Amino acid sequence: GFSLVETQVVLEQLGRHLSPSPLLGSGVLATQALLLADDPAAAERLLPDLAAGATTAALAWADAAGRWRHDGGDVTATDDGGWHLDGRATLVLDGSRADVLLVLSRTPDGVGLFEVPPSTAVVESTPALDQTLDLAAVSLASTPATRIGGDLTPVLPRLQAIGVTAVTALQVGGAQQ
Numbered sequence: 001g002f003s004l005v006e007t008q009v010v011l012e013q014l015g016r017h018l019s020p021s022p023l024l025g026s027g028v029l030a031t032q033a034l035l036l037a038d039d040p041a042a043a044e045r046l047l048p049d050l051a052a053g054a055t056t057a058a059l060a061w062a063d064a065a066g067r068w069r070h071d072g073g074d075v076t077a078t079d080d081g082g083w084h085l086d087g088r089a090t091l092v093l094d095g096s097r098a099d100v101l102l103v104l105s106r107t108p109d110g111v112g113l114f115e116v117p118p119s120t121a122v123v124e125s126t127p128a129l130d131q132t133l134d135l136a137a138v139s140l141a142s143t144p145a146t147r148i149g150g151d152l153t154p155v156l157p158r159l160q161a162i163g164v165t166a167v168t169a170l171q172v173g174g175a176q177q
Helices: 004-016 023-037 040-052 153-176
Strands: 057-060 076-079 083-093 100-107 110-116 122-126 135-148
Touching: 004 023, 004 153, 023 040, 023 057, 023 083, 023 100, 023 110, 023 153, 057 083, 057 135, 083 100, 083 110, 083 122, 100 135, 110 153
Parallel strands: 057 100, 076 100
Antiparallel strands: 076 083, 083 135, 100 110, 110 135, 122 135
């Protein structure tokens, strides 16, 4: 029930105490992507467990160079009787411990959000300077996926702004300490 303002306060305190937590990746990025996808059925299925902390989600959207791109990055989707994803995403927060893997991907009709079973992806842990963050690279090869919502292209700048603000809050807490 908290807004993003209260979430920033919590992130600042997590940064201040160097507390490892899935709040940034799962509680902010993945959850906001689900909300912005505007798919009530997916939200009803996934959000309760995310909010309760019973499930950890990861959002894959950075390209090989680690940039957050508005075209879905290096992962592409094909709709050949069902969606399949190919490509690689890097710097996936909470990627190695995710129960739910969400992937932003280019499609013929814009950028889509897809749910991929983590067991069907190749996930490699990536060392991070900040050891409280769990980063991973995710590789997909004709990986079956379920599309959530429609074209997310118009809302990706908002998702990026939310993510940048959340990272800043975490860093401010660490810098203050």
